[in-house]
Amino acid sequence: MVIFVQKERLDLILKTLQEKQTLTLKEIIELTDSSRDTARRDIVKLTENNLVERNYGGISLPNTFQKLDSYLQRSDDYVNAKKELAKRAAVFTNQATQVYLDVSTTVEFMPKYLTNSNLFAVTNSLDIADQLLRNSPCKTRILGGNLDAEKRCVTGTRPCLDLENYTFDYAFLSSVGIDEEGIYYAYDDDIDYKAKIRKQSKKLVLLLDSSKVNVKHNFKVLNLDQIDYIITNDNLPRKLENRLLKSKTQMIYI
Structure with a gap:
């Protein structure tokens, strides 16, 4: 040991x-x-000397950590594109029995397009759970955990542990960025959580509006080859598309 x-x-x-x-x-x-x-x-020593900034669970170089806008602020962005992505994603659920809907202002539009009454939907999102109850005939369950008012979801170790009780036909999620290196998220607690979603899901579907393409963010959480399908509303850059093809990720353009 050194x-x-x-x-x-x-x-x-x-x-x-x-x-x-x-x-x-x-x-x-x-x-x-x-x-x-x-x-x-x-960390304290580096922070006191203004060499780093503290953030969610760690440190970053000054001015490099990007804070994501609140869930409610993001919910009004690219509404039409998000609805179309959600509508196309819902097609996957027609023959499914159990799915996971991750907290997302894009995935949030899916419940109104879910028509399979035999479907069992699990989520960590307060708003998605509400939409499922209001607009979908499927059975609904929300994971346990601490409620986060800004993120509009349950957080902590409990939801990650709860996921072990399920095997999903499909998991639907979005991201804050994607490039040739992988899929990015804003918070370090996404690292273990998204990995658990991947482990418990037969297929992972990423809903991707064009504003997220070639965008890096704080944490690269998933590799491209961990995504089975990408549904997007615009052509992807050639280099990124080629990397996805090598990763055997199927792309669906709407």
Whole structure:
């Protein structure tokens, strides 16, 4: 085991930040082979010297962490495109028995297009659960957890644990960005949560409006080859499309 003195740890953290832009506490612990308390002291030292900024569960270089607009602010963006994406995604549910609808201002439009009365739909979203009850004949369940007023969903470790009780025919989600490297999200708690959704789902469907293309964000959470279908409202850049073809991701244009 290599033992680092604090200066060596701080230099290593800063060097890695230049490459990755953000680091979670867990990543810092693994990078420096240190304890949680030591990693936290290093974060305090870097923050006090204005070398990094603290964010959700970790640190970033100053001014690099992007804060996502609130759920309600985003819900009014690209409404027509989101409705069309949701309508096309709903076709997958006609022969399905169990699906997952992830919190998303795009996926939120799906319930009104779900007509399969034998379908069982699970979600972590307060608004999607409400729409399912109001507009869909399918059975509905919302995962347990802490309620987040800004994200409009349940959060914490509980929903991630609850997912282990299900095997979904399809999981439907969106993202805040996609490029040739992968799929991006705003918060570090998406890292484990999206991985769990992938594990519990036979097929993963990404609803992607054109504003998210070639956009990087705070955390690359999924690789392109983890997505089975992408439904999008515009042609994708040639390089990205080629990478998706190599990943055997099927693209559906509307």
